[in-house]
Amino acid sequence: MKKLVAVAGACALGLATTLLGAGSASAADTGTVYVVHGIPGLPVDVYVDGARALDDFAPLTVAGPLELPSGAHKIVIVAAADADASKPLLSADATVPAGGNVSLVAHLDADGKPTVTPFVNDVSAVAAGQARLVVRHTAAAPAVDVRAGGKVVLPGVTNPQQGALVVPAGTVSADVALAGTDTVAIGPADLKLAEGTATFVHAVGSAADKTLGLVSFTVTGLHSSPAGVPAGNGPADSPWSMIVLITMVAAGGLLVTVGGRRLVTSTSTN
Helix, strand or coil: CCCCCCCCCECCHHHHHHHHCCCCCCHHHEEEEEEEECCCCCCEEEEECCEEEEEEECCCEEEEEEEEECEEEEEEEEECCCCCCCCCCEEEEEEECCCCEEEEEEEECCCCCEEEEEEECCCCCECCCEEEEEEEECCECCCEEEEECCEEEEEEECCCCEEEEEEECEEEEEEEEECCCCCEEEEEEEEEECCCCEEEEEEECECCCCCCEEEEEEECCCECCHHHCCCCCCCCCCCCCCCEEEEEECHHHCEEEEEEECCECCEEEC
16 A cells, blocks of 8 residues: 555545445535544554455555545444454444545544544635644644744644644644643654645654654645635535544453544634
């Protein structure tokens, strides 16, 4: 599988083919989905509606954008070495809204347990010369401050929340520090934010295991002019949501269910 560390490309054609089938669906019948693998050291296979869609999906990579038929889909995640989907590590029943743009992120929760969190991807237009930066806390770590150029721009972000801001296009030196301190947990990293784009950055891994890192992808074509409207996405102000039923199989066969989780939306700073 083509690895997509940092910025994702269209590496999951197998998943799109599996879900779309032989026919082509119109944008009104599909939703755009990105799948983010943020659990270190755990290559997985991803099954969609009973068919293996992602084979040996490597940690710290992104699959997408995937144009999936709107409606319900059964997603099962297993260890890559497993021959079938009979021993799921995580599973999710996801209803994809027509015209929506969402991310499904496999990551560690604040206590270090594997989980899945769905997020809304804000792909609304940005003004000329601007870019959108979205940072998501999906790591086994305490609250953090996101800093750009040494200044706190998103304070006190906790797992699994996200924050967003619109900034002038260009290169931003960013890092992640423990909330209220100058102790850097991740970075610094230079983020190249092109005009008319949205970059989604995920803090992943575990502070205790010293595996913290960043995984990101970029959506282009968000210019405010009509020519910049991204294909396959609905109106900028549409309240897209995806209901996800997450079933986690813990050690010893304990089944834990979290039902009716809605997508996490951003706290925006302009």
